[in-house]
Amino acid sequence: xxxxxxxxxxxxxxxxxxxxxxxxxxxxxxxxxxxxxxxxxxxxxxxxxxxxxxxxxxxxxxxxxxxxxxxxxxxxxxxxxxxxxxxxxxxxxxxxxxxxxxxxxxxxxxxxxxxxxxxxxxxxxxxxxxxxxxxxxxxxxxxxxxxxxxxxxxxxxxxxxxxxxxxxxxxxxxxxxxxxxxxxxxxxxxxxxxxxxxxxxxxxxxxxxxxxxxxxxxxxxxxxxxxxxxxxxxxxxxxxxxxxxxxxxxxxxxxxxxxxxxxxxxxxxxxxxxxxxxxxxxxxxxxxxxxxxxxxxxxxxxxxxxxxxxxxxxxxxxxxxxxxxxxxxxxx
Amino acid sequence: xxxxxxxxxxxxxxxxxxxxxxxxxxxxxxxxxxxxxxxxxxxxxxxxxxxxxxxxxxxxxxxxxxxxxxxxxxxxxxxxxxxxxxxxxxxxxxxxxxxxxxxxxxxxxxxxxxxxxxxxxxxxxxxxxxxxxxxxxxxxxxxxxxxxxxxxxxxxxxxxxxxxxxxxxxxxxxxxxxxxxxxxxxxxxxxxxxxxxxxxxxxxxxxxxxxxxxxxxxxxxxxxxxxxxxxxxxxxxxxxxxxxxxxxxxxxxxxxxxxxxxxxxxxxxxxxxxxxxxxxxxxxxxxxxxxxxxxxxxxxxxxxxxxxxxxxxxx
Amino acid sequence: xxxxxxxxxxxxxxxxxxxxxxxxxxxxxxxxxxxxxxxxxxxxxxxxxxxxxxxxxxxxxxxxxxxxxxxxxxxxxxxxxxxxxxxxxxxxxxxxxxxxxxxxxxxxxxxxxxxxxxxxxxxxxxxxxxxxxxxxxxxxxxxxxxxxxxxxxxxxxxxxxxxxxxxxxxxxxxxxxxxxxxxxxxxxxxxxxxxxxxxxxxxxxxxxxxxxxxxxxxxxxxxxxxxxxxxxxxxxxxxxxxxxxxxxxxxxxxxxxxxxxxxxxxxxxxxxxxxxxxxxxxxxx
Numbered sequence: 055x056x057x058x059x060x061x062x063x064x065x066x067x068x069x070x071x072x073x074x075x076x077x078x079x080x081x082x083x084x085x086x087x088x089x090x091x092x093x094x095x096x097x098x099x100x101x102x103x104x105x106x107x108x109x110x111x112x113x114x115x116x117x118x119x120x121x122x123x124x125x126x127x128x129x130x131x132x133x134x135x136x137x138x139x140x141x142x143x144x145x146x147x148x149x150x151x152x153x154x155x156x157x158x159x160x161x162x163x164x165x166x167x168x169x170x171x172x173x174x175x176x177x178x179x180x181x182x183x184x185x186x187x188x189x190x191x192x193x194x195x196x197x198x199x200x201x202x203x204x205x206x207x208x209x210x211x212x213x214x215x216x217x218x219x220x221x222x223x224x225x226x227x228x229x230x231x232x233x234x235x236x237x238x239x240x241x242x243x244x245x246x247x248x249x250x251x252x253x254x255x256x257x258x259x260x261x262x263x264x265x266x267x268x269x270x271x272x273x274x275x276x277x278x279x280x281x282x283x284x285x286x287x288x289x290x291x292x293x294x295x296x297x298x299x300x301x302x303x304x305x306x307x308x309x310x311x312x313x314x315x316x317x318x319x320x321x322x323x324x325x326x327x328x329x330x331x332x333x334x335x336x337x338x339x340x341x342x343x344x345x346x347x348x349x350x351x352x353x354x355x356x357x358x359x360x361x362x363x364x365x366x367x368x369x370x371x372x373x374x375x376x377x378x379x380x381x382x383x384x385x386x
Numbered sequence: 387x388x389x390x391x392x393x394x395x396x397x398x399x400x401x402x403x404x405x406x407x408x409x410x411x412x413x414x415x416x417x418x419x420x421x422x423x424x425x426x427x428x429x430x431x432x433x434x435x436x437x438x439x440x441x442x443x444x445x446x447x448x449x450x451x452x453x454x455x456x457x458x459x460x461x462x463x464x465x466x467x468x469x470x471x472x473x474x475x476x477x478x479x480x481x482x483x484x485x486x487x488x489x490x491x492x493x494x495x496x497x498x499x500x501x502x503x504x505x506x507x508x509x510x511x512x513x514x515x516x517x518x519x520x521x522x523x524x525x526x527x528x529x530x531x532x533x534x535x536x537x538x539x540x541x542x543x544x545x546x547x548x549x550x551x552x553x554x555x556x557x558x559x560x561x562x563x564x565x566x567x568x569x570x571x572x573x574x575x576x577x578x579x580x581x582x583x584x585x586x587x588x589x590x591x592x593x594x595x596x597x598x599x600x601x602x603x604x605x606x607x608x609x610x611x612x613x614x615x616x617x618x619x620x621x622x623x624x625x626x627x628x629x630x631x632x633x634x635x636x637x638x639x640x641x642x643x644x645x646x647x648x649x650x651x652x653x654x655x656x657x658x659x660x661x662x663x664x665x666x667x668x669x670x671x672x673x674x675x676x677x678x679x680x681x682x683x684x685x686x687x688x689x690x691x692x693x694x695x696x697x698x699x700x701x
Numbered sequence: 702x703x704x705x706x707x708x709x710x711x712x713x714x715x716x717x718x719x720x721x722x723x724x725x726x727x728x729x730x731x732x733x734x735x736x737x738x739x740x741x742x743x744x745x746x747x748x749x750x751x752x753x754x755x756x757x758x759x760x761x762x763x764x765x766x767x768x769x770x771x772x773x774x775x776x777x778x779x780x781x782x783x784x785x786x787x788x789x790x791x792x793x794x795x796x797x798x799x800x801x802x803x804x805x806x807x808x809x810x811x812x813x814x815x816x817x818x819x820x821x822x823x824x825x826x827x828x829x830x831x832x833x834x835x836x837x838x839x840x841x842x843x844x845x846x847x848x849x850x851x852x853x854x855x856x857x858x859x860x861x862x863x864x865x866x867x868x869x870x871x872x873x874x875x876x877x878x879x880x881x882x883x884x885x886x887x888x889x890x891x892x893x894x895x896x897x898x899x900x901x902x903x904x905x906x907x908x909x910x911x912x913x914x915x916x917x918x919x920x921x922x923x924x925x926x927x928x929x930x931x932x933x934x935x936x937x938x939x940x941x942x943x944x945x946x947x948x949x950x951x952x953x954x955x956x957x958x959x960x961x962x963x964x965x966x967x968x969x970x971x972x973x974x975x976x977x978x979x980x981x982x983x984x985x986x
Contacts, residue, residue: 075716100568213656214432243431244595248639248652255647270569273641300643312643314573316598319642321622323602328573332538444884473886486877489706490899500885532703546881553885 062231062264063089063112068125068135070107070116071338078338081107081121083288089232092262096279096296098269100311102333104288105268109234111135112266113150114142129232148178151225155237157217161209167220168205171227178228189227197223197253215246222253229261236268251277272315276300281370284308287334287345290364293372304373304382306352344375352377391458393589394420394443394557399452399462401435401442410661412438414613415452417687420557425583425590427604427621429597429636433660434610436593440559443591444478445469456557474504477550481562483542487534493520493545494530500552515552523548524578540571544578551582559591564599576603597640601625606693609633612668613660615687616696623692630695631673667697675699710903713979720975723968730965734780743774745932754944754951764953767944775937776957782933783962786851787917793855795909798862803901805863806870807893817867820860828857832919836928850923850930854916865908869901903980910973914966921962934962 070082082104089095097105110116111123112134127134129149134142146152154160162170171190175181181189190205197219209217218238225233235254239247255278258265267279275282275296282299284292284307292305303309310329317324331349343358344350350357356376364374373379401413413435420426428436441447443454443461454462461472480486487496497516501507507515517527523544534542543563550558560579564572580603582588592604600607600621607624609617609632617630628634635653655672658664664671670680679698687694688701704712714720737743749769757764763772805816835853870893873879879896887896921935929935941955 100570215656243657244597244636245431245639245653245657248641249654251641252652271641272643276643277641277647311569314570315643316573316576316596316602317643318598318601318625318637318640319644320601321625323598323600326573326576326602328577329570330574332540332571333568446880446884470886473884478881478884480877480881482877486881488878488882488896488900492703492705499882499887503886533705535706535709536703549881549885 060090061088062091062130063266064126064128065108065112066126066128068108068111068123068127070104070111070121070123072121079336080338081288081336082111084125085285085288085290086125087283087290087293089264089266091231091264092258093281094258094265094267094279096267096269096275096282097285098272098275098282099285100270100333102287102336103285105285106236107288108285109152109236109266109268112234113146113152114139115152147174147225147230148228149230150232150234151228151230152234152236153218153221153225153238155240157214157221157241158209160221161217163209165208166205167207167209167212170220171205171224174224174227193223193227194220196226196257198249199223213246214242215249218242218246218250219253222250222257226257226261230263232264232266234266234268237270238267239274240269240271247274254278272300272312284311287341288336289345289374290372291346291374293364293370294367295370298371302383302386304367304371304379305375306350306377306382307346309382310349310351352382392419393422393424393457394418394591395455396443397453397455399439399442399454400450401438401447402450408661410659411613411663412660413442414660414663416610416613416615418608418615418618420589420591422556422589423583423587424606425592425604427592427594427600427607428610429594429600429607430610431595431636431657433612433657435613435660436610437561439610440478440561440591440593443559444476446478474553475556476559477553477555477557478559478561479543479546479550479563481565483539483546483566486546487542489534492531492533493537496534496545497530497549497552500549504553506552506554519548519552520545522551522582524574538571539567540574543567543575547575547578547582551586555588557589557591559593561593562595565594565596572599579603597625597637609636612658612663614668614696616669617693618687619690619693619695627691629690629693629700630669630697631675631699632669633695635672710979714975717975717978719971720979723971723975726964726968727972730780730961730968731784734777734784738774738777743771743777745770745774745778747771747774754954756951757953763957764951766940766951766954772953772957775932776934776961779932779934779937779958780961780965782847782930783917783920783935784965786847786854786920786930786933787913789847790851790854790858790916790920791909791912793851794858794862794912795905797855798859799866799898799905801859802863802866802868803870803893803898806867807874807889807897809871809874813867813871817864820863823857824860829922831857832923833926833928836923847930850920850928851916853923854919858912858916862905862908862912866901866905869904870897873897873900903976907973907977907980910969910976914969917962917966934958938962 066086068082068085069080072079072081085108097108099105107121112127114134123135125135129145168190172186175186175189194204199216199219239250242250251274254265257263269275279296282294282296283290284305286307292299292303292308299308300312303312313327314329316326329349334345341361343360344362347353347357362374362376364372367373367379396416396418399413399416403410403412416439418426428439430436438447442449449462453460456472456475494516497519498512501512501515516530520527520530525541525544564575567575576599579590583590594600604621607619607621608615609630611632617624617633624633628637638650639652653672658668666681666683667685670676673680685696685698687696690700747770751769752765753767753769755761755765761771761773763776766772766775801816805813832853836849839849874897879892882892882896920929920933921938923929924933924935924939937958938955941958944951944954
């Protein structure tokens with residue numbers, strides 16, 4: 055972590071525990087990372103890895119009954135864990151915005167576009183009437199939507215790509231410092247996804263806005279993220295700059311994930327190596343061994359002696375694995 | 387793979403839906419052939435008609451015009467009763483692993499039903515046949531007394547595949563069967579499909595939006611756009627040298643792991659609705675190579691090396 | 702240990718304290734109404750004019766009415782009627798409604814349209830008017846019996862059940878597991894009976910449970926109009942109200958039947974709600 059760039063978002067030892075009648079689940083286990091101003095950080099993993107829960111924790115948006123959060127999430131000077139609902143409401147949509155996977159359910163089907171935008175403008179910026187309208191048109195053109203008619207439209211009248219643009223517009227209205235994007239392009243067609251990624255890239259450049267980008271798609275990560283954090287079973291298993299991670303992964307899970315992704319740029323799709331077994335069932339108990347051991351092609355004796363710690367691998371790289379780096383890169 | 391008669395022959399198939407005054411031309415003139423033991427991928431974005439086409443082939447959607455033949459016998463335009471014998475030969479596996487199994491049936495019941503119905507087993511040996519099927523798809527036969535909710539998405543897809551295989555079909559339509567699964571599980575299912583194909587000589591009509599999967603599993607690819615096939619090629623030919631501008635744009639839009647951010651302009655515009663297809667060549671409004679002929683005339687499929695392409699530039 | 706969806710639902714139901722309380726109360730009341738009069742040899746029709754309008758005492762726990770009849774006997778035996786009418790009428794409406802609604806929902810299209818038009822039409826008819834008409838078709842003496850009442854009630858209630866079942870079946874018919882079975886060549890009858898209906902059963906059970914209190918109230922209402930069964934809670938409440946006056950109030954004649962009625966209705970509602978939550982804990986379906 056370079057000392058000059060002060061972090062915008064600082065997460066330390068975040069744990070989220072959900073308790074239901076049947077069982078207790080530690081969905082996120084001691085996660086720590088930073089997001090610096092103007093940086094795009096990718097949070098990558100498969101279902102159940104905890105990436106979505108982590109992102110929802112920042113704004114305290116968990117489903118009720120709420121998960122119990124411990125640890126610290128600092129936005130600049132402000133602590134968000136344990137913050138009052140009114141404090142959180144002040145941050146949401148204002149300093150930190152969020153866009154979700156399904157643009158259809160993110161928009162109120164009964165409200166026209168202008169009404170949804172107006173709500174945000176009134177709440178956070180105290181703008182109404184013509185001033186609000188001007189701002190709406192401005193923001194819509196920034197997300198590539200031209201024309202007043204779009205303002206009067208209802209969500210179901212718009213395509214998926216359009217809806218996501220509107221959601222992005224809503225998120226940008228108050229010029230947030232951080233945008234959390236939870237799988238924003240997963241439900242979009244490939245060509246539309248390319249448009250949205252391009253849009254996010256240009257917005258980030260214009261406004262020097264940070265983005266926390268949650269996805270399972272390593273290709274998307276490669277397109278837009280500066281830094282990547284890989285999660286498995288609720289914990290961080292690897293962290294590195296994007297190019298480093300994708301070309302030279304230092305955790306067997308990252309490596310296996312890359313090898314099990316069919317490659318559109320290699321003949322025959324490349325050779326596919328599925329990861330055997332199933333993702334782990336999360337429980338509340340502390341792990342006695344590395345979470346990936348049952349499925350790890352590089353597992354060895356030492357892996358069962360308790361969970362490995364997150365260690366530095368040079369520069370900003372972190373990895374949670376005891377397999378020596380030299381062994382991981384050998385033969386690549 | 388060069389059998390005299392193709393397993394599946396589709397001729398000028400059209401599926402149109404009439405809703406609220408407009409006609410949605412979901413599938414608008416599709417020709418294709420599939421040989422035994424071959425995997426043909428149907429790729430495209432929303433509204434291209436790939437799922438509608440698959441469902442029409444199995445009779446879940448009514449066909450407006452055109453025909454399809456399986457082993458030389460017509461399978462379109464049949465009554466429910468007349469279609470029954472073909473149920474054996476042509477099966478469909480669905481996308482959503484959480485909706486494709488009856489939650490009140492045990493796995494054994496789900497798999498026994500087709501076995502008994504099509505006389506692949508009788509009461510006395512059906513249980514061992516069920517175990518055999520489960521083994522074929524890589525699941526522990528001990529699990530057959532369990533209910534769907536006790537299985538993961540990937541496991542449920544295996545069960546759906548087992549159910550389809552129970553009737554010993556010659557053609558399996560896979561409708562986005564891995565799209566709802568995690569990447570690592572998707573790889574398991576793709577491997578399974580490949581090995582089953584090798585063992586049983588099955589053909590697959592594989593519907594997906596993921597071109598990486600296509601490159602891995604398909605022998606040939608049909609790219610669909612607004613109800614029509616715009617390019618039909620051998621897989622490697624398509625990826626090495628795409629002929630149709632839409633295919634080129636599609637391939638260019640895919641985020642790739644190997645390179646960093648692409649300095650390219652994404653394809654502009656929206657995917658047109660099949661209710662209002664553009665005039666002439668349907669891709670012309672978004673095509674960077676369009677010229678005067680494109681909005682006026684509708685191109686046919688012109689031969690190119692390894693297949694054909696629906697573009698005047700290939701004529 | 703493998704558990705079927707039904708077993709899981711029952712587990713959830715058993716954890717719902719409110720529903721359990723409702724269930725126990727119902728069981729208690731049912732037990733009381735059916736067995737106690739037999740065990741204690743109670744006669745609801747024994748008139749003892751000398752003992753009329755007595756408040757509750759050691760001998761007559763609930764007091765006596767205007768003809769000196771033991772109210773304990775009357776409330777319990779009357780309860781048999783109310784519960785039986787509730788159950789029977791609901792059973793009739795379930796049978797007719799499920800059959801009708803599942804055919805309409807399964808085939809859809811023109812068949813569904815035609816069938817539901819009929820339902821819509823019948824819905825539009827004034828309900829009480831219909832019931833009264835049906836009742837009047839029976840002779841004076843037959844009118845006090847149960848059969849005409851629960852026929853009348855059941856035959857109008859089936860409309861709601863038909864609509865509900867039709868909606869569920871229509872939706873389930875397009876679910877992928879049903880389509881998959883259809884593609885395997887499963888016959889229509891088997892599709893409906895083995896695949897669709899078992900998955901609608903839960904909803905049917907919930908609505909049936911919530912229909913019983915409705916029917917019981919309707920029967921009570923008929924009693925106010927003098928068209929109900931001779932001895933039921935509704936009738937007793939009607940009798941009780943008749944003797945309420947500002948000068949001398951025989952409150953016990955009204956209190957006991959209305960309390961039993963109220964507790965039964967609430968318990969049925971708790972049970973119905975509990976069933977609904979147990980069968981569909983995430984509010985889906």
